Amino acid sequence: MICIYITKKIRFVGLSPKTPTMKAALVVLGLWSVCVTAYDYCLEHAPSGTVNGCSVPLLHFNYEAQFTPSCNKHDICYHCGHHFGITRSQCDHKFLHNMLATCTSRKRLINCQHSADAFFAAVRTAGGLFYLSEVPHYCTESWVKVCLT
Structure with missing residues (x-):
């Protein structure tokens, strides 16, 4: 299984994991079906x-x-x-x-x-x-x- 970790680095470029933009980007990239772990506050x-x-x-x-x-x-x-x-x-x-x-x-x-x-x-x-x-x-x-x- 591939896990992609959404970190502050992604937030730095203006993409928050909770936004529709990030979700859409993950769908377009075909990554939404893999393990996506949000920033660990x-x-x-x-x-x-x-x-x-x-x-x-x-x-x-x-x-x-x-x-x-x-x-x-x-x-x-x-x-x-x-x-x-x-x-x-x-x-x-x-x-x-x-x-x-x-x-x-x-x-x-x-x-x-x-x-x-x-x-x-x-x-x-x-x-x-x-x-x-x-x-x-x-x-x-x-x-x-x-x-x-």
């Missing part, structure tokens, strides 16, 4: 070491790179959710929603959805120890709310 703003992508010890899943921004949002939700009244279950369900939203390729839709379900099952089963009730200092910073969506 949470990774860019979180303190070093705070987010770690889709870390499942000793296991690697298909779509791991595609789901990384969703995984990083989930990390922030586990760290700061309690501060905003967001439960662990709400963090996990938003995580599933965010991953499924990246499953856009009709050709690989079912595989992508099954991978999202596998990640969701993993966090529901083993994630409880990582949901923090003690709020890290950065949870009050303005960028955090963006990562909780």
Whole structure:
């Protein structure tokens, strides 16, 4: 699978991944059916070491790179959710929603959805120890709310 990462460099030339222009460009280039991963806002703003992508010890899943921004949002939700009244279950369900939203390729839709379900099952089963009730200092910073969506 080919993954194309939309970074700040693309934004620099005036194309935002959320604009119809970018979507049209991807369709024209025939890239819309491959893994397209948006700029990872949470990774860019979180303190070093705070987010770690889709870390499942000793296991690697298909779509791991595609789901990384969703995984990083989930990390922030586990760290700061309690501060905003967001439960662990709400963090996990938003995580599933965010991953499924990246499953856009009709050709690989079912595989992508099954991978999202596998990640969701993993966090529901083993994630409880990582949901923090003690709020890290950065949870009050303005960028955090963006990562909780």
